[in-house]
Amino acid sequence: MAAAGAATATMMPAQPAKAAPANAIIDYPSNKLGNIADLKVNEPIDIEYPDENSPGVLLKLGQAVEDGVGPDGDIVAYSVLCPHKGWQMSYDSTDRTLNCPGHFSRFDCEAGGQQVWGHATQNLPQFTLRVDEKGDIYAEGASDLIFGRPSNVL
Amino acid sequence: MAYKRQIDRLPIPPKDATVHNVTCHYCIVGCGYKAYTWPRNKQGTLKDNALGIDLSEQQPADGTWIAPSMYNMVRQHGKDVHLVVVPDHDCVVNSGLASTRGGRMAENRPSHVTGTQQQRLGDPLMWRNGVWQPTSWDDALDLVARVTARVVTQGSEDDLVVSMFDHGGSAGGYENTWATGKLYFESMKVKNCRIHNRPAYNSEVHSTRDMGVDELNYAYKDYEITDTIFMIGANSLETQTNLFLNHMVPGMRNGAKFISVDPRRTVTVNAAEQTAGVDNVLHLAINEGTDMVLFNALFTHIVDNGWVDSDFIANSTFQGGEAQPLDDAHPAGLGSLEYALDTSRTSLATAAEICGVSEADIAKAAEWIAKPKDDGSLRKCVTAYEKGIIWGNDNYRTIGALVNIALATGNIGREGGGVCRLGGHQEGYYRPSDGHVGRPAEYVDQLLIRGGGKVHHVWACDHYKTTLNASQYKRVHKRRADMVKDAMDAAAGGTREQLADAIVAAVNAGGLFVVVADIIHSQIGHNAHVILPACEANEMNLTSMNGERRLRLSEKYMDPYGNSRPDCLIAAGIAQNMERVLREMGNDAYADQFKGYDWETEEDAFMDGYNKGNPEVTYERLRAMGNNGVQEPVVGFADGKLVGTERLYTDGRFTRHGREDGKALFCAAKWRGWQAAGKAREKESHKYWINNVRANIFWQNQFLDQKNDFIQDRFPYPFIEMNMEDMAEEGIEAGDLIEIANENGATQGMAYPTDTAKRGQVAMVFGAPAGSQGNVVNPGVNELVLPDYKHTWGNIRRIAKATPRTKAVSFKSKEYKAV
Numbered sequence: 003m004a005a006a007g008a009a010t011a012t013m014m015p016a017q018p019a020k021a022a023p024a025n026a027i028i029d030y031p032s033n034k035l036g037n038i039a040d041l042k043v044n045e046p047i048d049i050e051y052p053d054e055n056s057p058g059v060l061l062k063l064g065q066a067v068e069d070g071v072g073p074d075g076d077i078v079a080y081s082v083l084c085p086h087k088g089w090q091m092s093y094d095s096t097d098r099t100l101n102c103p104g105h106f107s108r109f110d111c112e113a114g115g116q117q118v119w120g121h122a123t124q125n126l127p128q129f130t131l132r133v134d135e136k137g138d139i140y141a142e143g144a145s146d147l148i149f150g151r152p153s154n155v156l
Numbered sequence: 157m158a159y160k161r162q163i164d165r166l167p168i169p170p171k172d173a174t175v176h177n178v179t180c181h182y183c184i185v186g187c188g189y190k191a192y193t194w195p196r197n198k199q200g201t202l203k204d205n206a207l208g209i210d211l212s213e214q215q216p217a218d219g220t221w222i223a224p225s226m227y228n229m230v231r232q233h234g235k236d237v238h239l240v241v242v243p244d245h246d247c248v249v250n251s252g253l254a255s256t257r258g259g260r261m262a263e264n265r266p267s268h269v270t271g272t273q274q275q276r277l278g279d280p281l282m283w284r285n286g287v288w289q290p291t292s293w294d295d296a297l298d299l300v301a302r303v304t305a306r307v308v309t310q311g312s313e314d315d316l317v318v319s320m321f322d323h324g325g326s327a328g329g330y331e332n333t334w335a336t337g338k339l340y341f342e343s344m345k346v347k348n349c350r351i352h353n354r355p356a357y358n359s360e361v362h363s364t365r366d367m368g369v370d371e372l373n374y375a376y377k378d379y380e381i382t383d384t385i386f387m388i389g390a391n392s393l394e395t396q397t398n399l400f401l402n403h404m405v406p407g408m409r410n411g412a413k414f415i416s417v418d419p420r421r422t423v424t425v426n427a428a429e430q431t432a433g434v435d436n437v438l439h440l441a442i443n444e445g446t447d448m449v450l451f452n453a454l455f456t457h458i459v460d461n462g463w464v465d466s467d468f469i470a471n472s473t474f475q476g477g478e479a480q481p482l483d484d485a486h487p488a489g490l491g492s493l494e495y496a497l498d499t500s501r502t503s504l505a506t507a508a509e510i511c512g513v514s515e516a517d518i519a520k521a522a523e524w525i526a527k528p529k530d531d532g533s534l535r536k537c538v539t540a541y542e543k544g545i546i547w548g549n550d551n552y553r554t555i556g557a558l559v560n561i562a563l564a565t566g567n568i569g570r571e572g573g574g575v576c577r578l579g580g581h582q583e584g585y586y587r588p589s590d591g592h593v594g595r596p597a598e599y600v601d602q603l604l605i606r607g608g609g610k611v612h613h614v615w616a617c618d619h620y621k622t623t624l625n626a627s628q629y630k631r632v633h634k635r636r637a638d639m640v641k642d643a644m645d646a647a648a649g650g651t652r653e654q655l656a657d658a659i660v661a662a663v664n665a666g667g668l669f670v671v672v673a674d675i676i677h678s679q680i681g682h683n684a685h686v687i688l689p690a691c692e693a694n695e696m697n698l699t700s701m702n703g704e705r706r707l708r709l710s711e712k713y714m715d716p717y718g719n720s721r722p723d724c725l726i727a728a729g730i731a732q733n734m735e736r737v738l739r740e741m742g743n744d745a746y747a748d749q750f751k752g753y754d755w756e757t758e759e760d761a762f763m764d765g766y767n768k769g770n771p772e773v774t775y776e777r778l779r780a781m782g783n784n785g786v787q788e789p790v791v792g793f794a795d796g797k798l799v800g801t802e803r804l805y806t807d808g809r810f811t812r813h814g815r816e817d818g819k820a821l822f823c824a825a826k827w828r829g830w831q832a833a834g835k836a837r838e839k840e841s842h843k844y845w846i847n848n849v850r851a852n853i854f855w856q857n858q859f860l861d862q863k864n865d866f867i868q869d870r871f872p873y874p875f876i877e878m879n880m881e882d883m884a885e886e887g888i889e890a891g892d893l894i895e896i897a898n899e900n901g902a903t904q905g906m907a908y909p910t911d912t913a914k915r916g917q918v919a920m921v922f923g924a925p926a927g928s929q930g931n932v933v934n935p936g937v938n939e940l941v942l943p944d945y946k947h948t949w950g951n952i953r954r955i956a957k958a959t960p961r962t963k964a965v966s967f968k969s970k971e972y973k974a975v
Binding site for chain 2: 055056068083086088090093094097099102103104105106108110112114116117118119120122123124128144146147149151152153154156
């Protein structure tokens, strides 16, 4: 077969090559992050999404916010890799921001991950959440590209 | 609603993608980037790609990553190609760091495919039948030349007013400053001209030059090896971002102390505290406009304590009293140290009272700057300043007073030293002599306001957003331009000669014929009669130098948008049309002055100008020097490389003033309170000082950012940082639309409660399209027509409650906090 393939390389193939199929949108995993009963207001929980190399934070903010889920519309999750240079950020519970020790950027967890001040060229990737009837919280997507990868799902 | 890109993967550049050297065309620092372009139907893989890294793995902190803002699809050689622009790890300027400005270079490119920057101008436009209509270059340039030639021959070249950039990077560069300079200073001798950010054609730092010290004399690495960083009127984390992050932060980690002189606490002060520790940071939050008194006290204290470099003073500075008396062109006398100190002498107590900071803190600053170490060795100190004093009170004497300190301590021309402006744009100035302009130069805005000038050529300047006294300027400019628009409308359907006759009649009756060359339809462009579309760096090859005089060639990687052209070729087109029209008018001698513009490319303009003065420097050699380029002045070519100059004045000879003795001069900086007319009275009669500040996410007057969703989502209106008690007193809440008003005019913005803002002081972002701070700045300038933009006082009222857009943004502190 190999020899035959080489011989026909400069000729019209006997049959046209089939294009490989690809979906336009990435298929994200649906990963359970926790249960609403586990969450306390303003106490962050470390998570990983969409895989173990992508750290994030799950937060209950105590008041409804943009894209918040749960009965109070106040549960959100973000990537904690700074979208400037990928340093891991820390949560400041006094003003509910994520702060980057690398180059002083900061993001507002109560405003959809908006960069309050910093060097990134996007706001924080916010994970798309779903809460089921048992109160389990699932992540099923992301709003922006996560630092350090060409595709959110590698 | 925070702006979400909704992008979850990007194309991967293939191994054979074309790589181009790019110097960021925004700020003075000029970070190195690599641009990759490749055909639309090709892509790399996770394992095999142009970046040479395994993209199937999560990249570590500081690793290479293509952010969505670093990707676009652009036109190259007439075809749509993928474009990625990423920071260059091998560039010594930024070592792989991107700022929030440079990191958006790709997405701020015009693209027919992704729809970005569709505000870019693609065709020449002419005012016709009541609107701007697209036309050909020949048609547009003919009218420009025909009217300009008629006016300057009927009257004089003084009837032509020119506003033109003088910088590098975005817009300017050696190619474009040369071409415009050749047109207006060689073919013509235009003296009624001004620069993009000030109302005359002049230096922003006359005094340091008159003292013999060029304002860009160090190397960025000096910050890494110095003992003290002394920063005045600057906010480098925001405005020279990667100079701060990649050079000042390492310097502080190496033990350097940090002094900031700024009435406002900035994110730079906070970041310095986070890096060096609060005990190694001194923030002198002086009363606005009192910098000179502080510098005089530091100078006095340092000299009186003997913390000077006596050998340097003896060998490199003028001895013998007065060298240059105070006169109309020199707002201070210049001479020896003793001569200057006689005038400048100021006690710590006096300075503490005037500046509003403690004597102890001023003494501490003097020690950090100059007190010799325990082993007797001298301290190294980098002194860095920018708009806080350049656009401040009494520019000439204040900058002179600062340079005095660096001269007394010998901190110029040596490792870990330097006294430099930090800069805004990059530099890229190469023009024929401007000697005919005179000093002081004409205050061009006032000339236009009193009815002077008949034709106004505007090159990449938007005075609507970035001049002082802007309210009056706009009113008059519009009224005069409208007279010409009305005349053109009335001449509709006639011949070109009839149209030119109508325009000339209108300008002779007080109108103004306005020609704008720009990349977008600017605000002042609304007064234009002909608009000429220019292209940007990387749509053309462009050379500039950064704040340590590092010269690079930023390579063309895409086609100019539509029918736009490099400014240098637009200038050539005007010259060629002037020659043709003047010949038709029978004025051959004058026509001959417009010869010599037969350039096909920007490289031709470079060779005609910069190369003639610097014959070692060619595009080919610069291309080979890559993103690290060469530091000017270039002194040779050896072993296949251009040989540059790491820092100036290492030989102790000072030459910027042109003195043959090579001796630097000290400045007799006599304090006189508010120097510019009207400032003292304005302060007395208004409640708030309106500081004029910058933000890292906006490049200059937001000409591209105004159409960038990420940016406009963060600040839909210009922010006005305000003390919370002041807000409560005025009944203002976060996000409310507020108006600042005084006798000069009014402007508006969005209240941003700021816990570090002092009472009675607000900080408004400069140059915003949705609220020009220049509207409320009075026309006051110094003797050499340098504006005092920084000192404006006004009253504040709410004009509307927060809108849905302003309600949605974060109003939290901009200061990083370690957790």
